[in-house]
Amino acid sequence: MMTLSKDISLSELLELPQSAAASSLSELQNLIDDERSRCMKVVGLQVNLFSEAQADDVRVRFTGKKSPLQDWLKALRNYPADERKDAGAKINQLKSFLETEIENFVVKCRLFAEEKKLADERIDLTLPRPELRLGSRHPVSLAVQQLLEPLKRLGFTVIDGPELERDFYNFEALNIPSDHPAREMQDTFFVASEWVLRTHTSSVQAHAMMERGVPLRVACAGFTYRNELDLTHVPTFRQIECLVIDKGITLAHMRSTLDAFFAEVFGRPVKLRLRSSYFPFTEPSAEIDVQCQQCFGSGCRSCKHTGWLEMGGCGLVNTRVLERCGVDPQVYSGFAFGMGVDRIAMSKFGIADLRSLFEGDVLLSRQLALR
Numbered sequence: 001m002m003t004l005s006k007d008i009s010l011s012e013l014l015e016l017p018q019s020a021a022a023s024s025l026s027e028l029q030n031l032i033d034d035e036r037s038r039c040m041k042v043v044g045l046q047v048n049l050f051s052e053a054q055a056d057d058v059r060v061r062f063t064g065k066k067s068p069l070q071d072w073l074k075a076l077r078n079y080p081a082d083e084r085k086d087a088g089a090k091i092n093q094l095k096s097f098l099e100t101e102i103e104n105f106v107v108k109c110r111l112f113a114e115e116k117k118l119a120d121e122r123i124d125l126t127l128p129r130p131e132l133r134l135g136s137r138h139p140v141s142l143a144v145q146q147l148l149e150p151l152k153r154l155g156f157t158v159i160d161g162p163e164l165e166r167d168f169y170n171f172e173a174l175n176i177p178s179d180h181p182a183r184e185m186q187d188t189f190f191v192a193s194e195w196v197l198r199t200h201t202s203s204v205q206a207h208a209m210m211e212r213g214v215p216l217r218v219a220c221a222g223f224t225y226r227n228e229l230d231l232t233h234v235p236t237f238r239q240i241e242c243l244v245i246d247k248g249i250t251l252a253h254m255r256s257t258l259d260a261f262f263a264e265v266f267g268r269p270v271k272l273r274l275r276s277s278y279f280p281f282t283e284p285s286a287e288i289d290v291q292c293q294q295c296f297g298s299g300c301r302s303c304k305h306t307g308w309l310e311m312g313g314c315g316l317v318n319t320r321v322l323e324r325c326g327v328d329p330q331v332y333s334g335f336a337f338g339m340g341v342d343r344i345a346m347s348k349f350g351i352a353d354l355r356s357l358f359e360g361d362v363l364l365s366r367q368l369a370l371r
């Protein structure tokens with residue numbers, strides 16, 4: 001082992017004492033004091049003098065199986081009963097002292113060794129870097145983001161609602177009683193009595209009115225579920241929903257909001273068509289059609305030669321819905337609109353097959369995220 005200074009060598013410090021056996025309590029105390037000061041000397045040395053293996057030697061010397069500490073612990077039972085307690089206390093004190101000091105010391109040596117290794121390492125900056133594989137958002141998540149941003153700018157607060165929903169919020173509150181034919185169109189998964197997977201984000205309308213009160217200007221996006229599966233329908237899809245309730249809200253407010261919203265979504269003003277329709281929770285109700293952005297109305301494959309793309313539904317909130325959600329229809333009125341995000345993502349990103357959105361194909365996501 002190396003020489004540490006002019007007169008002490010580490011091996012000297014680490015040498016085991018000539019005799020570790022104590023014949024009396026006071027002798028034990030002396031031995032303990034010696035051991036303690038030996039340890040202090042070693043751990044007080046500069047850590048750069050020790051390799052990791054040498055630091056480990058130090059640990060073995062002071063707390064290992066053959067260390068004086070362990071001998072003393074073993075010899076405890078030889079003490080006369082009246083001295084055993086005192087001896088035990090002294091030795092255990094030493095034990096915790098040694099363990100803490102040595103542990104700190106070993107950690108310091110290890111840190112120093114690691115730092116030294118890093119400092120010595122040569123980095124060749126001319127080597128090509130390993131390929132960075134960044135993940136990307138799913139196209140539908142991207143579409144959700146791109147739809148919510150303009151709504152936020154229009155003053156909507158983005159809120160959330162539960163996917164596991166009470167029958168009341170999904171149907172009853174929205175004027176769809178249990179015998180209503182609209183339930184047929186929105187066959188869902190009944191999880192337990194009164195609990196369903198929500199069939200639309202319109203359920204969040206009822207939560208918003210009842211929990212936040214009016215006036216309101218909220219938007220929500222999230223997963224919705226229906227019991228259907230074919231070429232153009234999947235059981236899990238995403239919708240986006242908007243609700244405005246205030247004094248004196250009319251169809252004119254709805255129309256101008258939709259115009260402003262779609263202009264932002266498509267990056268330019270687009271032609272909208274509101275086609276009369278029926279939803280139990282709105283009166284009057286309409287389907288929202290946007291002029292096909294591929295052919296601008298002349299008819300092509302993506303719009304099935306109609307010149308229009310159906311985006312979702314809208315209308316003035318039915319007064320029965322207002323009443324059920326504790327809003328006075330004599331004072332307040334409102335409008336709502338909702339639409340499927342998957343469809344919008346498909347037309348925005350030019351995806352032909354709805355199912356490709358759910359196959360977990362990283363290449364597809366990556367390609368779209370780069371656009």
Ligand code: DAH
Pocket residue numbers: 199200201202241242279282312313314315335336337338339
């Ligand atoms: N919830 C309807 C559906 O899933 C869409 C909808 C229609 C939402 C009219 C609305 C609305 O907010 O006013 O088919």
